[in-house]
Amino acid sequence: MDLDSLTIDSARTAVAERKTTATALAEAFYDKIQKDDPQIGAYLILSKNRAMETAGRIDRLVAQGADLPPLGGVPVGIKDVMVTRGVRSTAGSKILGNYIPPYDCTAVARMEAAGAIVLGKLNCDEFAMGSSNENSAFHPVRNPRDTSRVPGGSSGGSAAAVAAGMAVVALGSDTGGSIRQPASFCGVVGLMPTYGRVSRYGLIAFASSLDHIGPLARTVKDAAIVLRTIAGRDPMDSTSADVPVPDYVAELEKPIRGLKIGVAKEYFGEGLDSEVRNAVETAIEKLRSLGCEIVPVSLLHTEYAIPTYYIVATAEASSNLARFDGVRYGYRARNARALSDMYRRSRDEGFGAEVKRRIMLGTYALSAGYYDAYYLKAQKVRTLLTRDFDEAFKKVDAIVTPTSPTAAFKLGEKVNDPLAMYLADIYTVTADLAGIPGISIPCGETHEKLPIGLQILGRHFDEATILRVAHAYEQATAS
Amino acid sequence: MKVTEQSVVYVADLANLELTDEERGRMVRDLNSILDYIDRLNQLDTSNVAPLAQTLDRYGVDESKQGTARFAYASRDDIREGLRKSLPHEEALANAPESDGTFFKVPKVIER
Numbered sequence: 001m002d003l004d005s006l007t008i009d010s011a012r013t014a015v016a017e018r019k020t021t022a023t024a025l026a027e028a029f030y031d032k033i034q035k036d037d038p039q040i041g042a043y044l045i046l047s048k049n050r051a052m053e054t055a056g057r058i059d060r061l062v063a064q065g066a067d068l069p070p071l072g073g074v075p076v077g078i079k080d081v082m083v084t085r086g087v088r089s090t091a092g093s094k095i096l097g098n099y100i101p102p103y104d105c106t107a108v109a110r111m112e113a114a115g116a117i118v119l120g121k122l123n124c125d126e127f128a129m130g131s132s133n134e135n136s137a138f139h140p141v142r143n144p145r146d147t148s149r150v151p152g153g154s155s156g157g158s159a160a161a162v163a164a165g166m167a168v169v170a171l172g173s174d175t176g177g178s179i180r181q182p183a184s185f186c187g188v189v190g191l192m193p194t195y196g197r198v199s200r201y202g203l204i205a206f207a208s209s210l211d212h213i214g215p216l217a218r219t220v221k222d223a224a225i226v227l228r229t230i231a232g233r234d235p236m237d238s239t240s241a242d243v244p245v246p247d248y249v250a251e252l253e254k255p256i257r258g259l260k261i262g263v264a265k266e267y268f269g270e271g272l273d274s275e276v277r278n279a280v281e282t283a284i285e286k287l288r289s290l291g292c293e294i295v296p297v298s299l300l301h302t303e304y305a306i307p308t309y310y311i312v313a314t315a316e317a318s319s320n321l322a323r324f325d326g327v328r329y330g331y332r333a334r335n336a337r338a339l340s341d342m343y344r345r346s347r348d349e350g351f352g353a354e355v356k357r358r359i360m361l362g363t364y365a366l367s368a369g370y371y372d373a374y375y376l377k378a379q380k381v382r383t384l385l386t387r388d389f390d391e392a393f394k395k396v397d398a399i400v401t402p403t404s405p406t407a408a409f410k411l412g413e414k415v416n417d418p419l420a421m422y423l424a425d426i427y428t429v430t431a432d433l434a435g436i437p438g439i440s441i442p443c444g445e446t447h448e449k450l451p452i453g454l455q456i457l458g459r460h461f462d463e464a465t466i467l468r469v470a471h472a473y474e475q476a477t478a479s
Numbered sequence: 480m481k482v483t484e485q486s487v488v489y490v491a492d493l494a495n496l497e498l499t500d501e502e503r504g505r506m507v508r509d510l511n512s513i514l515d516y517i518d519r520l521n522q523l524d525t526s527n528v529a530p531l532a533q534t535l536d537r538y539g540v541d542e543s544k545q546g547t548a549r550f551a552y553a554s555r556d557d558i559r560e561g562l563r564k565s566l567p568h569e570e571a572l573a574n575a576p577e578s579d580g581t582f583f584k585v586p587k588v589i590e591r
Contacts, residue, residue, distance in 0.1 A: 435534025
């Protein structure tokens with residue numbers, strides 16, 4: 001069986017029709033991970049016992065002749081910012097290096113309840129803070145398309161595992177672009193749902209008003225299946241929305257002819273690589289040829305998105321990460337003289353450089369005398385950015401942009417320049433700030449054969465439309 | 480330069496970090512570079528703009544009500560229906576760096 005080209009349906013069907021068993025399929029994936037992952041570094045932790053237990057349950061269902069659930073027997077990977085009961089969950093950080101959670105993240109539990117086989121936990125930037133996966137406390141991830149390059153971040157392990165055939169689909173998280181940008185760099189599909197569409201219960205918090213869980217997949221349809229599985233109200237997350245979950249898969253086949261697609265010049269300015277620009281413009285022409293109407297829209301405040309994001313996200317992070325104090329769980333420094341000394345040294349030794357930088361920036365922005373100038377100011381600009389989208393979505397059904405201004409960059413290229421690294425998210429942070437959904441799909445390659453991503457943004461809770469546009473584009477360009 | 484070494488020490492203290500001398504120097508440099516970039520927010524007049532803390536408030540907030548009743552949509556079922564069962568003691572302590580089986584243990588709180 002060719003593991004690289006399996007989809008949810010083909011994997012599930014193979015198990016259901018007894019061409020393989022869930023157990024054998026999981027074993028095949030573990031063999032592949034053992035063989036290929038040393039070159040990539042996508043996985044941090046393998047959860048073989050748990051995977052084999054679920055696989056056994058699926059195989060018994062098949063033996064009984066029962067219907068398989070929608071993800072029955074499908075091997076998946078989980079970004080290691082989602083907690084898994086009994087399976088070490090680190091957030092890519094030394095401070096949680098030995099943490100074994102007593103509960104499951106809702107999204108993971110829903111995947112497993114739908115029959116998915118959780119192979120293991122995927123590498124990421126520490127606490128999902130980064131755009132290259134080089135901030136993992138354990139090891140970087142390499143891009144399967146060119147191992148001298150980064151896979152993007154922070155869900156770099158998720159994107160790389162899916163691209164390299166080491167998982168059929170994966171869950172990632174997106175706070176400023178962390179699903180879409182790595183999807184773009186690795187040539188896979190990455191969907192960030194609307195804020196509140198998917199429960200954040202059990203997602204190790206980075207910035208609570210911006211954090212989203214979503215799928216990385218090889219096809220748009222697989223992303224739709226995963227979203228259908230994990231979406232919906234969860235009593236354990238008061239910010240999960242009580243909004244009905246449509247059948248995203250059935251909606252895929254609706255025609256896109258007549259849809260109005262917005263294009264904003266603010267996403268095609270300085271800093272956009274010419275090959276990326278050409279690929280995205282070609283994709284826009286393709287959508288036009290499929291019957292969409294291309295409409296210019298204006299998203300005037302786009303250039304303020306990165307500075308807004310780096311205040312809001314770091315302020316929330318500084319508060320969220322205050323819980324890591326070496327008392328109830330996590331790393332504790334040895335031989336501390338007193339409690340305050342223990343707090344400081346545990347945090348100093350447990351957190352990496354980028355996490356400390358963001359805690360410092362966030363604490364500074366919230367500190368007396370700076371709160372109004374930075375945090376409140378950023379919240380107000382967040383209103384302006386959100387209004388831009390409100391206005392645009394009065395005229396159009398979706399907006400297309402490049403996902404990232406460049407294709408994957410080299411390992412080490414930006415590690416010493418935090419600002420340059422932050423600018424890799426320039427086209428993705430806007431959707432996180434506005435709470436709207438966005439998807440990145442492959443739209444060609446550079447002359448160096450590096451994947452380019454097309455981003456499609458939609459209205460709040462209208463994932464169905466962006467999935468439909470993405471699916472139509474994917475089908476029309478399939479080779 | 481907005482951020483001096485002195486303010487880095489102060490903010491690190493607030494954040495319960497200590498930072499080595501080398502980290503402090505680098506933090507001064509990095510924070511200034513990032514904050515310089517962030518300063519472009521001041522190009523915008525936001526005197527009549529309301530702050531946005533959370534986008535989901537646009538879905539479900541009952542503007543006709545006052546106070547917390549406006550946010551009734553966010554009430555957790557487990558709170559409405561009574562408290563959920565807590566973690567068993569043993570499990571809650573399982574990840575503690577140090578415990579005596581009943582409590583989390585920490586170094587002494589008061590220095591003499």
